[in-house]
Amino acid sequence: MSEPTMKAMAYRSYGGVEKLEQLELPLPKVGPGTVRIKVKAAAVNPVDWKVMAGYLDPILDTTFPAVPGWDVAGVVDAVGFDTPEFAVGDEVHAYGRRDTVGIGSFAEYMTLPVGAVAHKPQALTFEEAAALPLTGGTALRTLDALDLSDGHTLLIHNGAGGVGQAAIQIATARGVRVLATASAKNHELLASLGAEPLTYGDGLVEAVRALAPEGVDAVADFYGGALEQTLAVLKDSGRHASIADAGAVEHGGRYIWVRPDGKELERLDALVEDGKLTVHVVSTRPMQEAAAAFEESMTGHAGGKIVLTSFTD
Incomplete structure (x- = not known):
């Protein structure tokens, strides 16, 4: 029986945007205390292309092919054992940095520990929700x-x-x-x-x-x-x-180096729901245009958040 797969934008070695390619990678498994998220949106941050360039290699181990992306918003697709905090179908978002570089959010699915995840505020679109965590x-x-x-x-x-x-x-x-x-x-x-x-x-x-x-x-x-x-x-x-x-x-x-923390994210979400915090998304592209999104980010003049949305057929 063949292993289930997903689409992802990934790189097989450190370098620039030319290293990004669309690959079929194994569907992430769902362990105890984790949720698998069907990705609706993934924000682009300067750290993403800096990681791809190898700038953080001295402090983070990398497994190739690596998928960029630490910000994510989507819908819970599966939950692990003893995970009462979330249910299949919940709309969520998260800052999904791990201790190693591997499967990020520029993919169809992403599995994260529940401690990093929060329910998405109804006041935010998936694009805005992905742009908030980091x-x-x-x-x-x-x-x-x-x-x-x-x-x-x-x-x-x-x-x-x-x-x-x-x-x-x-x-x-x-x-x-x-x-x-x-x-x-x-x-x-x-x-x-x-x-x-x-x-x-x-x-x-x-x-x-x-x-x-x-x-x-x-x-x-x-x-x-x-x-x-x-x-x-x-x-x-x-x-x-x-x-x-x-x-x-x-x-x-x-x-300061931010940590994945669903409770901190809930504090931000409360400000959003109270109308005290908004998120400014200036550009959206389908996931397969990740290289162009990186190039836009590299200009340093976006003036707001750049977000990738689901793969188009």
């Missing part, structure tokens, strides 16, 4: 590390990126005053999310000081290369964290 979880973990509350002032480097957009909304929901950097063309977007827009680059320190003469309570760096500016505008008692610069640790900051 960026939203990163923003939430960063803000939790900064311990911000009503009345604090926060500076965000790269407020127009996916993580930055989520962080602005989460922070403002907590009563935090948010200053955020972006290019001038994205200032209207930042303002619409609740931030006071600033242009990154030369003159940023002076601009921040003009708005917050005593300095800011915290800085969230979602871009990298801004440590000097961060320290220049931070109060002596301030806190800072970065998702892009491990050097922040040497200066009293935190280096």
Whole structure:
């Protein structure tokens, strides 16, 4: 009897987008405490093509052929033994990073531990639900590390990126005053999310000081290369964290790496249901166009989330 298979976009060795190809791979099995998800949408994140290029090889083992994708939304197709949290037919989403690189979300099916999975908010489409976990979880973990509350002032480097957009909304929901950097063309977007827009680059320190003469309570760096500016505008008692610069640790900051956590995702979903958090999807493509989606992501100017949808016949 032949083994059941599924379609997947995969790569057989590290490299660029030319390595991606559509393959027939074994259908993922369903073990105890896991759910198999029929993938409706998978978000594209810069880490996906960086993993494919081998950048994380020093810390993550890879099994080839490897399927990219850590963000997923879909419908539960099967559940493992003793999995009362979910039932077949449930609409779910998850940040599905594993300790090794293997079967990701750029496929027809994905199996994950129930601890990483949450029920999809009814307020979100599958595309929006797939776009939330990694960026939203990163923003939430960063803000939790900064311990911000009503009345604090926060500076965000790269407020127009996916993580930055989520962080602005989460922070403002907590009563935090948010200053955020972006290019001038994205200032209207930042303002619409609740931030006071600033242009990154030369003159940023002076601009921040003009708005917050005593300095800011915290800085969230979602871009990298801004440590000097961060320290220049931070109060002596301030806190800072970065998702892009491990050097922040040497200066009293935190280096953030989001974890798969269904409970954290439920916190984000609650903000969505309360109308305090939205997800901005700018581009969707069928799964077989993953290479083009990666190329779009590599430009760094998407202005929102890029999402892959189910394979077309």
